[in-house]
Amino acid sequence: MNPMLNIAIRAVRQAGNIVTKYYDTADSAELKQKGNHDLTNFVERKAKRQIIDIIFKSYPDHIIFTENDSQIYQKTEKVQWIINVLDDNINYLKRLPHFSISIATRVKGRSEIAVVYDPMRNELFCAWRGHGTQLNGYRLRGSSLRSLSEALLSTNAIFQEHENNISAVNAVQKLLYKCADFRHSGSVALDLAYVASGRLDGYYAINLKPRDFTAGDLLVREAGGLVTDFNGDNNYFFSGNLIAGNARIVQSILHQIRLKQ
Template sequence: MNPMLNIAIRAARQAGNIITKYYDTADATEFKQKGNHDLTNFVEMKAKRKIIDIIFKSYPNHIIFTENDSQIYQKNEQVQWIINVLDDNVNYIKKLPHFSITIATRVKGRSEIAVVYDPMRNELFCAWRGHGTQLNGYRLRGSSIRYLDEAILSTNAMFTEHESNVSTIDTFQKLLYRCADFRRSGSVALDLAYVASGRLDGYYAINLKPHDFTAGDLLVREAGGLVTDFSGDNNYFFSGNIIAGNARIVQSMLTQIRTKQ
């Protein structure tokens, strides 16, 4: 196994232990004085420090990017680690047990390894470029659904009507009218992991940041799927707009997005 993948798995599992510990004890007396957001910030910082310590112990010269950093997509000779400690923190605050830890590396502008860990279900999705995607050691392949009207899609799009959200709702409606059903879980990384595993057939997202999707992107592609921007190109690291699924579903989604009403 790739040694960086081993380190990423170890870091994700140990961060997961921290996150689940405080999830289970959030109602304890010592935490009742903290607000939900304060507690979540505390947990995120503690888990983030654990991940960074583990990475730097083995790779002190590598670069680490977190959810507060930008320009991850730029090519660099040094190895870049992209981490998202708690995706989705709102689910965590609301005690909805659907969130993940994500860790990915990029080498010379190409994603090399990816880990998405769901600590509540103890499901660890991982990928190594050229070696496929696995869930807890078992090889994954994405959905084989051929037609959009049979597909279950997921999105990060906000469903509230607002002047700045008109085009998003417009595009969402085009897909909603054509697919079998839609989901919105809150966790981008788990949505993409579910596309890689065939639990979801496709994914549509807007305005993502690299820490949101870098790990999930590699999971999908190594499971035989496609990830594109809304033009069918691979510029989503710049735009943050993503379509993911198998080749037939991605093409059908792109067709609907481009269709004028």
């Protein structure tokens, strides 16, 4: 196994122990005094520190990104680690057990390894470029569904109409009429992991940051899926707008969102 993948797996598992520990004890008087946002900040800082310590112990010369996405675009010979410590923190706050920890590495502008960990279900999704995607050690393939009318899709789009959100709402409405059903889980990384595993047939997302999708992107592609921007190209890393699924479902989604009202 890729040694960086081993380190990433160790890091997400130990961070997962921290996240679940405070999830299970969130009703304690000590944590209640912190307030909701202070609690998530506390948990994220603690889990982030654990991940960074593990990575730097093995790779002190590598670069780690947790929030400052803009520098990820810079060309560098150094390995970049892209971390999302708690996706989705709102679910975590509300005690909805659907969130994840994700880590990906990029080398010379290409994603090399990816890990998405669901600590509540103990599900570990991982991928190594050229070696496929696995869930808890079992090889994954994405959905082979051919018809959009039978597809279960997911999105991160907010459904309330707003001047900055009108095009996304319109696209989701078009897709809602054409697909079997929609989901909005809150965790981008888990949604993409579910596309890689065939639990979801497709994903439509807007305004993402690289830390949201870099790990899930590799999971989907190594499971035989396709990830594109809204033009069918591969510029989603810069635009933050992406569609994921098998080739036929992605093409069907692209066709629908391109249709005039």
